[in-house]
Structures are given as C-alpha cells and as structure tokens.
Amino acid sequence: MAVTMAAQRPQRDERCGDPPLDEDEGRQQQDSGGQAKEGRRTGPAGGGVTDRRGRPAAARSATGRRGSRPRSDGALADPGAAAGAVRQNRGVMFGILGTTRVIGADGGEVALGGPRRRALLALLLLDAGRLVTVERLIDGLYGEEPPAGVGNAVQSQVSRLRQVLPVPLEGHPAGYRLAVDPVDVDAHRFQRAAVRGRDALDAGEPAKAADLLREALGLWRGPALADVGDAPFAPAQAVRLEELRLSAVEDRVEAELALGGHRALVAELGELVTAYPLRERLRAQLMRALYGSGRQSEALEAFETARRALADTLGADPGPELAAVHLSVLRGDPELLPRPSARPGDVSRETSMDGAVRPESGMTGTGRHVSRETSAAPYAPAVTESLAPRHELPAPITSFIGREEELDRIDDQLAGGRLVTLIGPGGAGKTRLAVEAARRCPHDATFVELAGLTGGDELPQAVLGALGLREGGLRPGGPAGAGGPGAPGGPAPSAAVPDAVARITASLDGRPLLLVLDNCEHLVDEAARFAQRLLAGAPGVRVLATSREALGIAGEVLSPVPTLPVPPPGSAREQALASPAVRLFRERAAAVRPGFDPAADAATTAAVLRLCTALDGLPLAIELAAARLRALSVSEIADRLGAAPERPGDEGYPYSLGVRPDALFRLLSRGSRTAEPRQRSLRGVVDWSWELLPDDERAVLRRASVFAGTWTLAAAEAVCADPDPDGTADGAIAPEDVLDLVAALVDKSLVTVQQPDGSGGVRYRLLESIRAYGAERLAEAGETDALLRAHAAYFLDLALTADPWLRTAAQLDWLRLLSDDRDNFQAALHRCLDSGDVPTAMRLIAALSTYWLLRGVRYEGAGHARRVLAALGPHAPEGREEEYALCVMAVLSTLSGPEGFTEHVAAATVVVEDMSRLARRFPVLTLLWAPFAGVPEDGVDTLGALEDFLAGDDDPWFRALGHLGLGFQSWMVAADLELAERECTLSLAGFKRQGDRWGMITCLNVLADLADYRGEVRQAADLLGEALVMAEELDSALDMAELLCNRAAYSRQAGDLGTAAASCERAVELSRRAGAPETLAMAHLGLAETARLRGDLDTARALCAQALAECPVGWFSTNSTRSKVMVAMGRIAVAEGDPDTARTRIREAAAIDIVALQFPLAGSETAAAAAALALLEGDPHRAAVLLGAAEALRGGALKGPDAAASAEAARDALGEAAYAAATAAATGLPRDEAAALVTAYVRAR
Known part of the structure; x- marks a missing residue:
C-alpha cells in the first residue's frame, strides 16, 4: 500500500513555528464508489503511518509482537518495564525529535514555558513511565556543580511543569515519574519502529522494512532536543538519538537498494555522504547505487574520494565493507545490480531529507517544496537554517546574573x-x-x-x-x-x-x-x-x-523588572554572598580589580552588603560602583555614599536617611565609553526620566523624596500637596490630585509599589537613586524646609492617633501600620533634632513609646531622647511633663545604670510621683516606671492604695492594669498566693475585654509562676504557651525572650536541660534584637545554670560574669536577676569546694534582696544556697535550719534539683528525726526573722 501524503501546509505552533506532532489529514477520503472511508493518520512529518491514537502502524507487527521498550541510554528495556504506566494520558502525544512538544487530546499544543521546564520534561520523557531519581535530574539539569538550593529549584520546576501538563507527574521518595506510556513519545516510537525495520531487513523482507523505517524517520521534525541543547544531559542524548536516526536512514537505504531503487537513491546518497563523509556504510551504498545505475566509473571514483577522505581525516584505510564493495565493482559482480522491484512504483518515488517517501509533488512533510538536489541530505545547510532559529540579537560581553524567575x-x-512589556526603572x-x-x-x-x-x-x-x-x-x-x-x-x-x-x-x-x-x-x-x-x-x-x-x-502583558534582590538583614554570610546583587558586584569588581573577593574578610563582606543595600540592588548602580574599585576600596565607596551600617549602634534603629546625593552622582559617573550617554552615569539615567515628566509630576516626585522607606497615599496627600491649593498660584496641587500624579509616576517606573504582608493597602517607595535625585531638585525649588516640617507634622499626628488604639483589640493592625513607617518616624526625629525642633522630637518620642514597648524595641528612641535631654536640661517643660519623663525612660532603657542622668531621673521622679504614678495622657509611662522605681518602702500601704484606686476608677483599661499591679505585688512582695491569683485572673479578664495582648501576656506570665509554685507544671507550661503565641502576634522580641527564660527555668526544675538550653539560646537572640540588656542577662544566667547542672563549671562561671556585666544597676526589676546571678556564682564555688568565694557571693545576694525585703521569693533561693555552703563546711544541722528558713521566705516547700540535693545530704548526715526538728525550727519563722537568720550566717565570717 502506498503511503499517502498531504500537500497542505500543516498548522504551526505560534511560538516555534514547528508543525504539530500529530496531524490528522484526509480523515474522510472518498473512495471510487463515493463512500467515505477513514483515512490513515500520518506522523508529524507526514511520512509515518499511525493508527487513530497516533501510534505507528508498525507498533503492531504481522506477528502481533510489540517491540521492546527503548531506554534513554540507548539500550532496549524489557517491554514489561512500563506496563504500569498510568493511562490517563489517552490521546496526549509527546515529542523530543525536534523541539520539545506536548499535543493535547484536543489536538492543541500545550504551552510549556521556558527552556529549563522544557529540559525537565525532555529528561523525564527519555525515561517515560519510569522513575527518574532526583540526583539524576540535578545532574542532568545543572551538571556537576549545581547551585545552592538546587533541590528546591528542581521541586519548583516540577511544580510548574505539573501545572501545565495534561498527564500525571508523580512524586516518589526517590524521584519523579511521568506516568505516560513510551508509545506516546516520538523518540520511543521511533526506536521501536527502527528496530522492527532492521529485523524485517535481516529477515529478507525489504518492502516491510522500508515501510517501517520510513514511518520511524517520519517522526523527526528537526534535530533531537533542539530547544534544550544547553542542558547538561542534552548533548550526549542528542548525539545518541542522531546516531540511531542515521542508522535507520542507512537501513532504509539498504531496503530501497534491495527493492531495486538504485537510480532514485544516487542523489540522496550523494548529499548524505557530503553531510557525513566518514560513514563508510553510506559511501558503500553510494557506490552500489552508482554501479546499479550503470555508472561504474563514478562508483570507482566515489571509492577513491572515500579513501582520500579517510586517510586525510583519520589516517586510516577503508574498512572491510567499503573495500569489499570496491572489489565487487572492479569485478563487475552481478550481485550489485538491481533486482526486479518487489512493488510497482518503488523505484520511481523520491525520498526526502528525513528518509520518508514523498509523492511526485515534491512537498515535504512541513509543507515546503524541496528540490531533488536538496531533499536527500538530512539537515543539509539549506534545511538546517529553517530548523534552527536565527537570533539577530546583541552579543553579550559580560555575564548574566540571576533573573531565573523573571x-x-x-x-x-x-x-x-503576543505583546509583553518589560517595565522598570532606568538601570x-x-x-x-x-x-x-x-x-x-x-x-x-x-x-x-x-x-x-x-x-x-x-x-x-x-x-x-x-x-x-x-x-x-x-x-x-x-x-x-x-x-x-x-x-x-x-x-x-x-x-x-x-x-x-x-x-x-x-x-x-x-x-x-x-x-x-x-x-x-x-x-x-x-x-x-x-x-x-x-x-x-x-x-x-x-x-x-x-x-x-x-x-x-x-492585549499587553506587563512584566515588571525589579532591582536585584539584596540580602535581608540578619542573613547568614553564605546566603548574603550568594544573593544576585552581591554576585553582580563580585563579578564586575573582579573585572577591574582581579582577585577581588567579597568573602575575603568580614569587613569586606560587610562593606559589600552595605553598598548593595544602599544602591537598592540596582544593576547599573552596582556596576558603576564596582568600576570605582580601580581607585577606592569597597569600604571607602560605601562610606562616601553614606551607606548605613547593617546593625544598630548607640542611636538605635538601623534606618538610613539615604545616601548623600552629591556623593552618589559624583561617584557613580564613569560608565562604559561605548554606552549610550544616558547609561554612562547614574545621573544620566534619572535625567532621562525626569525630562519626560510634566511639571506637576515633577513636583510630586521631588516632594516625595522627603519620605524614608515606604509611604502611603494618605501620607503623600498630606505632605506632597501644596499647603494652599485653592490660592492663586498656577498649577497648585490639591490633595485630591495626588492620587493620579502618584499613579502616573508608578506607571513610569519612578515610584515602586509594595504591599506589606497582611495589609489591605499598598505602599509606595522611591529607589535610592531617584530619592537622592528628587532631594536635589527639592533643594533647587527651595521647598526642603517646608516639606520636612510637613513630613514631621504628619507622622507626629499619626503616632498620636495610634497610641490609644494600641490598648485595644485593634492593636495588631495599628502596630503593623506603625511598623511600616518606622523609617519615616526615625527620619522625622533625626531631622527635627538637626533643625532644632526639640519640642516636636520630644512629643514624637512620647507618642511612639507604647509602640516601642509592645514591639519590644525600646532602644529605637534612646539616641534621640538623649539629644532631647541634652537640649532641655534637667527640667520638664510646662505642659509636657509626661513627654519629658518618657524621654528619661527611653535613655535609661539602654544604660547599665542612671549615672550621668541622675538629675534627669530626679526630675522625672517628681513628675511621676506627683501624678501618683498614674499617667493619663501617656499610660505607657506607668508601665515603664514601675519596673524601674519598684514599690515604695511601705509596700503594704501600696497595696491599700491600689485597692482604693480600683474602687474609684471607671476606665476599663486602667482597672485591668490596677488588678495586675495588685496581683503582682501580692505575689512577689507579700507572697500571698490566693490574692495574687484572684487579682491576676480579674486583670486577665479585663485585658481580654479590651483586646490588649500585652496585658494578657503579662497576666499569663504571673499565673504560670503561680501554677508552677503549686506544682502544676503542665498548667504552667500551657499558660506560658498561650502567652508566647500572643507575643509572637505582637512580634515583641522582649516579651518572647522573658517568656522563654521562664520556660527554661521550669525545664531545669524538671531535669530537662536540653529544652532549657534551647529556650535560653533563643532568648539570647531575641534579647539582642530587642536591645534589652536586663533580659539578655536573664538568658545568659539561664545558660549558666544549665551548664552548672551539667557539671561544666568553667562555662557556667563565664556566663555568670557575662550576665552580671549586662544587668543594669539601679533598676528595681533587675535586682532579682542580679541576686540570682550571685547565688549561681556561689553554687559554682560550692561545687568547686571554695567556701570563701561561695560565702562572698551569697552574702552579696543577700544584701540585694533580703535586706530590702522586696523579693522574698528570691531570698528563699539565697537561703537554699547558704544551706549548700553549710554542708560544704561540714555543718549539716545549720544546713537543715537554713533550708527551713528558705521555706519560710518562700511560703512553701522548696523545689528544684539543688534544694533536693541539699535536703538529702542533710537528712543522711543527721537522720530523719534530727533533720525534721532542725528544719521545723525555722520553717515557722516570720519572713523578717528568717531573712535575719540567713544574713547572720553569711556575714558570720
């Protein structure tokens, strides 16, 4: 049966221009009787006969035997290996013999995306239906040196491929499996048909062989894996498949020769030999075709040409096959002459470049007309040009960094x-x-x-x-x-x-x-x-x-081009160095200073990170900065630009007012001499955009330069509009005009849009280069002072508005809003103080104090508050007393003691005591003052005062705070468990009604202590867990650190030292982030105690010394921590057998807490440590008495491994009866007498 061929042009893919893998033509052909009968489907090039499902007809041989499954390594696997392939892809066809393609069941082509995704699919198709390991995918896609995070990259590519494939891509523990039958992949169909063709040829069935081999070759649309050749796996696989194709061409020619097609094959074999001059089988076939066509002399010349080519290229003689044909031609062997054709018409037909038989029309399977002279050679130059895309693109002279996602x-x-626009700022x-x-x-x-x-x-x-x-x-x-x-x-x-x-x-x-x-x-x-x-x-x-x-x-699709990612604050060094911005700087820097390495030392790394961050990751700016390394070090470049250090210093939050415009544009001004003038300097890039703007857009852009970080539309309307837009000035900008003007600047990539996580509104930002340029233009317009005042006024009003909401259920939303404007608040404070506007700075510090407390970042106002106090002196301005006192507290939050600020502390004390410690305008002052000043000496009267306050105050938040104060003092000072629990429970309910998470956290922390005291450790842990969840919602580093320190203490009591150490290590990180030295001291103390219990006394001693140095002096709330550090150091000395040092440390602890009688619970720990000292000195009776005093101070039985060990040792030495009598002698003592007993002992020597 002759193979039919469509002469029409096949449908092309919109992106690559290739014909589809399957083309159904002549579905209904009219026979001579006028009846419609089903036509046969042809392969993708028109030459392969397929069934309705697109399978080659050759897949079913005359014997019914299915061919063996071809493997991607060239071997033929057991046909049962893919028997389990999921047949959900019915009608879906895959192609890699050309570009990588997927044709859906509806005949439409599936859009696969970029080359990485196509390469992944091709690699899976080579082993269709079989598991491909992750290791093989990584090696095949990324080579021997894959980038960092390659596992995630492969997982991401698999996920994206799954989204577009119409068949399952299964994930397995060891890798992935594309659940398709190999028969639906053209490469596997080709190999099967080619094997059957050769089998038929070996069996003496040349006609059948020719049909099978034409079908196989008809599946080729171009070079195998043509669009994924850059993938590491592709070259070897493409060579393998190409070799199989050439072998199939040679077999098909052999079959045609056996059928007597010598004359028709001469032209094709001539082109094949030209394309593949070292394939001896083709040369032998050409000689046979020439001889069989009556051209013996040309056949002999063909041999001489082959002999010279082999000698010149390989230095070798013709092989046995070619030599044998040569001898047969010389002898005139009749076996070389054509035999009668097995089928009429076989000799007269032409064969095309891919080996498929073509009708006389001369049309190829792609619809192109190919002459007899050029049709034979596979991928001959004229055809290769149509298969390989021509890219008329600028040749790159530098490496391309990052941008994989883009x-x-x-x-x-x-x-x-069909229209994609890349939009983004210049550079x-x-x-x-x-x-x-x-x-x-x-x-x-x-x-x-x-x-x-x-x-x-x-x-x-x-x-x-x-x-x-x-x-x-x-x-x-x-x-x-x-x-x-x-x-x-x-x-x-x-x-x-x-x-x-x-x-x-x-x-x-x-x-x-x-x-x-x-x-x-x-x-x-x-x-x-x-x-x-x-x-x-x-x-x-x-x-x-x-x-x-x-x-x-x-129809336009926008594709934003952002700047290169810069390392986020706190990134690990390796992660930071691998960021695209740093990689770009490294490569461009190495070009002008060979050997430059940003990882050379910590200082160089830090400078590179500062520089890339200050330049927003803008590629052009980074390249211009790197060019300056010919004359400057990277640190000098960063310093000249004014790039801020990564970590906060004494001045608090690590924001930046931006790089210095004059330095920015002066330094970044020497680009490539061959670049466009506007690309040779950073100023030229921004000038180009500025000149395209109308006047009103220019005005908004320069005014927006006063913002630091991001900003909202409301801020822009308040700050960037003209103060009197209804005046007579032409072109005045009203607040309602700002939206359209900002939107226009966004459209022109001069303003970028950001949407914070969890927020419903967008925020805007200027790149640093644009902000610096706008600041210059603002100064030229004479608007700088007025805009800075407007900026400060807006953000002061925002902070004052937010403060009362921070004590309600809406506090999370307001905290998020204020956090988004942290840079603007810091910039406003800095500028106010620089310009001498101290009153505004003082008010802004006060307005932000609640925010800083809830976020656990009190240090953010410390540097600014110090400048305020220096300007005001130790005198609170009339009407701003609370604001003044909050500035004092801001300074003290970062000091180890009040030295140098005693006069300011005295002035603030007068302010707070005059209002009975209840600040009404800024209630946060009450919260901050209590842990600093503590309770008055007449603590009992304080409890009464709190009860009187609760009886008369109607404000629900203040009432909740009052209950908390009463409960806290009842527990820590009076050790009244019942009263403390009742008041804290009432406070918790009040704060819950208000929605104040900070209040709830504080109540839960105290209630957890009470549960632990009762021995209900599980309940204590649950209460702390609830508090930690809310602290995480607040993102309060300080609260989380304190809660973790408490959880560590519970873990140590239970003997779980691993959990205790982990909690303290996390608390150390959070305390440093919060800038809270007293909490950092608590965390280091917890690590010291854990090390001591493990027997690592050297580490414990060093950690205690560190905690003591961090613990501020003069704070009421830190007395307990200092006392505990001294106790821990005393216990270390006891463990080392050093009674003198132990007594000194325990005596210092007693001087802190027992004399003041403000922390009886801490005093009980001092008494228990004194008992351990008595045991060391050989006095178990004294030890038992001191343990009884410890119970008296605590108001209950002692807990923990230290107390248990001391009690056991004293009991063993004295006997049960004597031990019980000794402890009973002190257990019933009043607290002051128990404290005096302990003090007398530790001071005895």
Whole structure:
C-alpha cells in the first residue's frame, strides 16, 4: 500500500513555528464508489503511518509482537518495564525529535514555558513511565556543580511543569515519574519502529522494512532536543538519538537498494555522504547505487574520494565493507545490480531529507517544496537554517546574573500573549533581560534599539533596518541593524517608506518572529500604535518591549523588572554572598580589580552588603560602583555614599536617611565609553526620566523624596500637596490630585509599589537613586524646609492617633501600620533634632513609646531622647511633663545604670510621683516606671492604695492594669498566693475585654509562676504557651525572650536541660534584637545554670560574669536577676569546694534582696544556697535550719534539683528525726526573722 501524503501546509505552533506532532489529514477520503472511508493518520512529518491514537502502524507487527521498550541510554528495556504506566494520558502525544512538544487530546499544543521546564520534561520523557531519581535530574539539569538550593529549584520546576501538563507527574521518595506510556513519545516510537525495520531487513523482507523505517524517520521534525541543547544531559542524548536516526536512514537505504531503487537513491546518497563523509556504510551504498545505475566509473571514483577522505581525516584505510564493495565493482559482480522491484512504483518515488517517501509533488512533510538536489541530505545547510532559529540579537560581553524567575515568567507570558512589556526603572537591566529572554526563544528573534530615535516616524524605519528589509522583502541573513536609518546603504531617517508597517507585515508573511523593541518610553505613543498595527497584520509575530512606561494597548502583558534582590538583614554570610546583587558586584569588581573577593574578610563582606543595600540592588548602580574599585576600596565607596551600617549602634534603629546625593552622582559617573550617554552615569539615567515628566509630576516626585522607606497615599496627600491649593498660584496641587500624579509616576517606573504582608493597602517607595535625585531638585525649588516640617507634622499626628488604639483589640493592625513607617518616624526625629525642633522630637518620642514597648524595641528612641535631654536640661517643660519623663525612660532603657542622668531621673521622679504614678495622657509611662522605681518602702500601704484606686476608677483599661499591679505585688512582695491569683485572673479578664495582648501576656506570665509554685507544671507550661503565641502576634522580641527564660527555668526544675538550653539560646537572640540588656542577662544566667547542672563549671562561671556585666544597676526589676546571678556564682564555688568565694557571693545576694525585703521569693533561693555552703563546711544541722528558713521566705516547700540535693545530704548526715526538728525550727519563722537568720550566717565570717 502506498503511503499517502498531504500537500497542505500543516498548522504551526505560534511560538516555534514547528508543525504539530500529530496531524490528522484526509480523515474522510472518498473512495471510487463515493463512500467515505477513514483515512490513515500520518506522523508529524507526514511520512509515518499511525493508527487513530497516533501510534505507528508498525507498533503492531504481522506477528502481533510489540517491540521492546527503548531506554534513554540507548539500550532496549524489557517491554514489561512500563506496563504500569498510568493511562490517563489517552490521546496526549509527546515529542523530543525536534523541539520539545506536548499535543493535547484536543489536538492543541500545550504551552510549556521556558527552556529549563522544557529540559525537565525532555529528561523525564527519555525515561517515560519510569522513575527518574532526583540526583539524576540535578545532574542532568545543572551538571556537576549545581547551585545552592538546587533541590528546591528542581521541586519548583516540577511544580510548574505539573501545572501545565495534561498527564500525571508523580512524586516518589526517590524521584519523579511521568506516568505516560513510551508509545506516546516520538523518540520511543521511533526506536521501536527502527528496530522492527532492521529485523524485517535481516529477515529478507525489504518492502516491510522500508515501510517501517520510513514511518520511524517520519517522526523527526528537526534535530533531537533542539530547544534544550544547553542542558547538561542534552548533548550526549542528542548525539545518541542522531546516531540511531542515521542508522535507520542507512537501513532504509539498504531496503530501497534491495527493492531495486538504485537510480532514485544516487542523489540522496550523494548529499548524505557530503553531510557525513566518514560513514563508510553510506559511501558503500553510494557506490552500489552508482554501479546499479550503470555508472561504474563514478562508483570507482566515489571509492577513491572515500579513501582520500579517510586517510586525510583519520589516517586510516577503508574498512572491510567499503573495500569489499570496491572489489565487487572492479569485478563487475552481478550481485550489485538491481533486482526486479518487489512493488510497482518503488523505484520511481523520491525520498526526502528525513528518509520518508514523498509523492511526485515534491512537498515535504512541513509543507515546503524541496528540490531533488536538496531533499536527500538530512539537515543539509539549506534545511538546517529553517530548523534552527536565527537570533539577530546583541552579543553579550559580560555575564548574566540571576533573573531565573523573571526569565521563566517571560517565557510563560510569551507563550500566552503576543505583546509583553518589560517595565522598570532606568538601570534595572530591562534591555539585558529582554535579550536573554529572546535568546531562549525557539524561533527567530530580532532586536531593535529605539533610544537613539528622535521621532515616531523613525520607528518603522528602524524595524525595517533591523529586519534587513529591502525593496524585495526580507534580506536573508541580514545582520541586526543593517540597513537601518543612518546605516550605510540604508535609508536616511527622513526618507520615509510609504506604509512601512504594511511592508513589514507583508514581508513576514506569517513567519514566526519575536521582535524586541528596546527603550520605548520616549516614544511610548508611537510604539503603541506601531505594535498594535504590526500584531494585527502579522499573526506570527510576538513583541517583547522594554520601557519605563507601559504601552497601554489591548492585549499587553506587563512584566515588571525589579532591582536585584539584596540580602535581608540578619542573613547568614553564605546566603548574603550568594544573593544576585552581591554576585553582580563580585563579578564586575573582579573585572577591574582581579582577585577581588567579597568573602575575603568580614569587613569586606560587610562593606559589600552595605553598598548593595544602599544602591537598592540596582544593576547599573552596582556596576558603576564596582568600576570605582580601580581607585577606592569597597569600604571607602560605601562610606562616601553614606551607606548605613547593617546593625544598630548607640542611636538605635538601623534606618538610613539615604545616601548623600552629591556623593552618589559624583561617584557613580564613569560608565562604559561605548554606552549610550544616558547609561554612562547614574545621573544620566534619572535625567532621562525626569525630562519626560510634566511639571506637576515633577513636583510630586521631588516632594516625595522627603519620605524614608515606604509611604502611603494618605501620607503623600498630606505632605506632597501644596499647603494652599485653592490660592492663586498656577498649577497648585490639591490633595485630591495626588492620587493620579502618584499613579502616573508608578506607571513610569519612578515610584515602586509594595504591599506589606497582611495589609489591605499598598505602599509606595522611591529607589535610592531617584530619592537622592528628587532631594536635589527639592533643594533647587527651595521647598526642603517646608516639606520636612510637613513630613514631621504628619507622622507626629499619626503616632498620636495610634497610641490609644494600641490598648485595644485593634492593636495588631495599628502596630503593623506603625511598623511600616518606622523609617519615616526615625527620619522625622533625626531631622527635627538637626533643625532644632526639640519640642516636636520630644512629643514624637512620647507618642511612639507604647509602640516601642509592645514591639519590644525600646532602644529605637534612646539616641534621640538623649539629644532631647541634652537640649532641655534637667527640667520638664510646662505642659509636657509626661513627654519629658518618657524621654528619661527611653535613655535609661539602654544604660547599665542612671549615672550621668541622675538629675534627669530626679526630675522625672517628681513628675511621676506627683501624678501618683498614674499617667493619663501617656499610660505607657506607668508601665515603664514601675519596673524601674519598684514599690515604695511601705509596700503594704501600696497595696491599700491600689485597692482604693480600683474602687474609684471607671476606665476599663486602667482597672485591668490596677488588678495586675495588685496581683503582682501580692505575689512577689507579700507572697500571698490566693490574692495574687484572684487579682491576676480579674486583670486577665479585663485585658481580654479590651483586646490588649500585652496585658494578657503579662497576666499569663504571673499565673504560670503561680501554677508552677503549686506544682502544676503542665498548667504552667500551657499558660506560658498561650502567652508566647500572643507575643509572637505582637512580634515583641522582649516579651518572647522573658517568656522563654521562664520556660527554661521550669525545664531545669524538671531535669530537662536540653529544652532549657534551647529556650535560653533563643532568648539570647531575641534579647539582642530587642536591645534589652536586663533580659539578655536573664538568658545568659539561664545558660549558666544549665551548664552548672551539667557539671561544666568553667562555662557556667563565664556566663555568670557575662550576665552580671549586662544587668543594669539601679533598676528595681533587675535586682532579682542580679541576686540570682550571685547565688549561681556561689553554687559554682560550692561545687568547686571554695567556701570563701561561695560565702562572698551569697552574702552579696543577700544584701540585694533580703535586706530590702522586696523579693522574698528570691531570698528563699539565697537561703537554699547558704544551706549548700553549710554542708560544704561540714555543718549539716545549720544546713537543715537554713533550708527551713528558705521555706519560710518562700511560703512553701522548696523545689528544684539543688534544694533536693541539699535536703538529702542533710537528712543522711543527721537522720530523719534530727533533720525534721532542725528544719521545723525555722520553717515557722516570720519572713523578717528568717531573712535575719540567713544574713547572720553569711556575714558570720
């Protein structure tokens, strides 16, 4: 049966121009009787016979035997290996013999995305239906040196591939499996048909062999794995498949020779030998075809040509097969002559370049006409050009860093749309990204630079030139840009060609093409009109544009180009060095200073991170900064730019007022001499955008430069509008105008949009280069002072508005809002103090104090408060007394003691005591003052005062606070368990009604202590867990650290030292983040106690010394911590057998807490430590008495491993009765007498 062939042009893929894998043509053919009968389906090139499901007819041989399954390594696996393949992909076909393709059951092609995703699919298809390990995927996709995080990268690519595939991609513990039958993959169908063809040839069935081999070869659409050749696995697999294809071609020629097709094969074999001169079998077949055609002399000449080629290239003689044919030709062997054709018409048919038989029409399976002279050679030069895409793109001269996600996104966007615009600020790398994206495109791509054009009429001419168009149409092989405006031989810019767009569309004639239009922003209207008309008239064209502003036409897909990611604060060193911004700096720096390495030392690494962060990761700015390394060190560059240190210093929060504009533009001004003038300096880049703006947009842009970090539309409306927009000034900007003006700046990539996590509104930001440029323009306009005042006024009002809401259920929303503006608050404080506006700075510190407390970042106001106090002196301004006292507390929060500020502390004390410690305008003052000042000496009277307050105050938040104060003092001072629990429970209920998480956390912490005291450790842990959840919601580092220290103490009592150590280590991190030395001391004390219990006394001693140095002096709340440190050091001395040191340390602890009688619970720990000392000195009776005193101070039985060990030792030495009598003698003592007993003992020597 003859193989039918469609002469029509097959449907092309919109992106790559290849014909689909399966083409159903002639589905209903009319027979001679007029009845419709089902036609046979052909393979993708038209030459392979398939069944309804697209399988080759050869898949079912005459014997019914199915072929063995081909493996990706070239071997043929057991056919049962894929028997379990999931058959959910019925009708879905896959191709890798050409570009990587998937044809769905509906006949449409699946858009696969970028080359990395195509490579992953191709690698899985090579082992279709079988498990491919993760290790093999990594090796195949990334090679021997995969990047960091490659496992996540593979997982991400698998996830993206799953989203587009119409068949299952299964995940297994060891890897992934594409659940398809190999018969649905063209490479496997090819190998099966090729094997059957050779079997038929060996069995003496040349006609059957020829059919099978034509079907096999008809599956090839171009070079195997053509679009994934850069993947490490692809070259070897492509070579393997190509070798199998050539072997199949040779077998098919052998079958045609056996059928007597000598004469028809001569031309094809001539081209094959030219393409593959070292394949002796082809040369032998050419000699046989020539001899069988009556051309003996030419056959002998063909042998001489082969002999010379082998000798010149390999230094070898012809092999046995070629030599034997040569001898047969010389002898005139009749076996070489054609035999009668086995089938009529076999000899007269032509064979095409892929080995498939073609009808006399001369049309290939791709619909192209191929002459007899060029049809035979597979991938001959004329055909290769049509298979391999031609990229007329600028050749890169530097490496391309990062942008993997952006490239994948652009691939997807181009697969689904025809106009994609890369938008982003100047210097972000849009052009380079567009070129790299176009380079990945599987069809032709042409680049057109528009920056040098001055008018819209030049744009079509630039495109004509880039396409190499002449009067006759497209000039084959024309270089990019040749014949363009102003180019030699090209039209002058003013020489308009009539209807140039029509010429372009007509010349393309459906040709698939990606047209890159670079730098459209200054011709945005003209570019939009051109793109719209081009896309309407040339359906095979896609446009990839770069612009700082969208073209704004229907169908446009925007692809934002952000700056390169910079390492987030606190990143690990390895992670920071691997960030794209740092990698770019490293590579460009090494080009001008060979051997430069940002990882050389900590100082260099820190400077590089500062620099990249200060430059926002803007690629052009980073490259310009790197160029300065010829004359400066990286630290000098960062210092000159004013890049802020990464960590906070004495001044608190590590914000930056921005780089210095003069230094920024002066330093970053020496770019490449061959670059466009606007790309040679950072100022030139921003100038280009500024000149395109109307006056009102310029005004908003320069005024927005006063913002630090991000800002809201409300802030812009308040700050950037004219103060009197209804006045007579022309062009005044009203608040309601700001929205449209900001939106216009966003559209032009001068303002970036950010949306914080969990927030419903957007925020805006200026890149540092644009902010610095705007600040210069603001100064030129004489608006700087007025805008800074407006900025400070807005943010003071915001902080004052937020303060009462921070004590309600809405506190999380308001905390998030204030956190988003941390940079602006710090900038306002800094500027107010620089300009001498001390009153505004003082009010802003007070307004932010609640926020700083709840977030656990009290240090943020310390440096500014110190400057306020220095300006005011030790005198509270009239009417601003609470604000003054809060400034004093802000300073004290970061000091180890009040030295140097005693006069300010005295003035603040007067303020707070005059209001009975209840600050009404700023209640946070009450919360901050209590742990600093403690309770008055007449503690009992204080309890009564709190009860009187609760009886008369109606404010629900203050009542909850009063109950908390009463409960806390009842527990810590009076050790009244019942009263403390009742009051804390009432306080917790009150704070819950208000929604104040800080209050609830504090209550739960005290209630956990009470539960632990009763021995209910599980309940204590649950209460702490509830408090920790709320502290995490508040993102309060300070509260989380304190709670973790308490949890560690419970774990030590239970003997779980591992959990105790982990909790304290986390508390250390949080305390440092909070800038809270007293909490840091608690965490280090917890680690010291854990080390002591483990027997590591050296580590314990060092940690105690560190905790003592960190613990502030003069704070009421830190007395307990200092006492506990002394006790721990005393116990270390006891363990070392040093009674003198132990007595000294325990005596110091007693002087802190027992004399003052303010911490009886801490005093009980001192008494228990004194008991351990008595045992060391050989006095078990004294030890038993001291343990009884400890119980008296605590108000109950002692707990923990230390007390248990001391009690056991004393009991063993005295006996049970004597021990009980000794402890009973002190257990019933009043607290003051128990304290005196302990003090007398430790002071005895």
